[in-house]
Each structure stands twice: as C-alpha cells, then as structure tokens.
Amino acid sequence: MSNVLKGIIAAVVALAVVALAIFYLRGRTPTASDEAAQGANIPAVERDAYIASAVPSCKARASSDQRVIDAHIAAEAIDGYCRCVAEKSADVISIGEMNAIAGGKPLSDSFAAKLQDITKACGEQNLAPAK
Numbered sequence: 001m002s003n004v005l006k007g008i009i010a011a012v013v014a015l016a017v018v019a020l021a022i023f024y025l026r027g028r029t030p031t032a033s034d035e036a037a038q039g040a041n042i043p044a045v046e047r048d049a050y051i052a053s054a055v056p057s058c059k060a061r062a063s064s065d066q067r068v069i070d071a072h073i074a075a076e077a078i079d080g081y082c083r084c085v086a087e088k089s090a091d092v093i094s095i096g097e098m099n100a101i102a103g104g105k106p107l108s109d110s111f112a113a114k115l116q117d118i119t120k121a122c123g124e125q126n127l128a129p130a131k
Contacts (some may be wrong), residue, residue: 040094040095041091041092041093041094041095042090042093042094042095042098047090047091050086050090051083051086051087051090054082054085054086054089054090055079055082055083055086058078058081058082058085058086059075059078059079059082062078062081062082063075063078073127077126077127080122080125080126081122081123081125081126081127084118084121084122084125084126085118085119085122088118088121088122089114089115089118092111092114092118093111093114094111097110097111
C-alpha cells in the first residue's frame with residue numbers, strides 16, 4: 001500500500017475518532033473541576049468510555065470508506081489501527097482540547113500535530129504491508 005493511501009486512510013479514520021470525541025462531549029456539560037484542570041488529561045473513566053466508543057465508530061467509518069475498500073485492508077488491520085489511534089489520542093488530549101472541540105472550535109495546532117504523529121505511528125504499526 002502506498003504511503004499516500006496510508007495517509008489518506010489515517011486522516012479519514014483519525015477524523016472519525018475526533019468526531020466521536022465531539023459527539024461524546026456534546027452530551028456532557030463541563031464541570032468546575034474540568035475548568036480547573038483544562039490542561040490535564042481526561043479522567044480514566046471518560047478515557048475508557050472514549051476508547052470504547054471510538055473504536056467501533058472508527059471501524060465502521062473505515063469499513064465503509066471506498067478508499068479502504070479499494071485497498072483491500074484486512075479487518076484486523078483496521079481494528080488495530082482504530083484501537084491504536086483511539087488509545088493514543090485519549091492519552092494525549094487534554095480536557096481543554098476536548099471542551100474546545102466540543103464547543104465547535106477547530107483543532108488546536110498542538111493537538112493536530114499530536115494527532116498527525118499518532119496516525120502516522122499507528123498506520124506504520126497496523127497498515128504496513130505484510131513482509
């Protein structure tokens with residue numbers, strides 16, 4: 001699979017993960033403790049819920065994307081990629097970044113850079129051609 005195709009797939013699936021974070025937070029009102037900890041990572045319970053929701057959403061989106069279908073990417077590779085992106089993005093996104101995204105603001109430059117690094121690493125780990 002070409003690096004261009006891997007990049008396209010990575011971007012599509014990563015956007016699905018971020019979109020899920022927005023969906024998740026729109027149903028949740030930030031608390032005073034959230035506002036006091038804007039730079040802190042999301043709490044463990046919310047991290048687990050984020051990952052549990054992000055993986056199936058990511059897999060469904062990737063499985064229906066024509067570029068993924070045309071590339072004949074195995075379901076196991078998609079699962080690994082989605083799990084990797086969900087877990088790693090949950091580890092680095094701050095409460096402030098999630099609240100900003102949920103509030104309709106664009107991704108911050110710092111989170112966009114983190115997400116780009118995550119999608120690249122997860123793509124190389126899970127979408128690389130078999131040797």
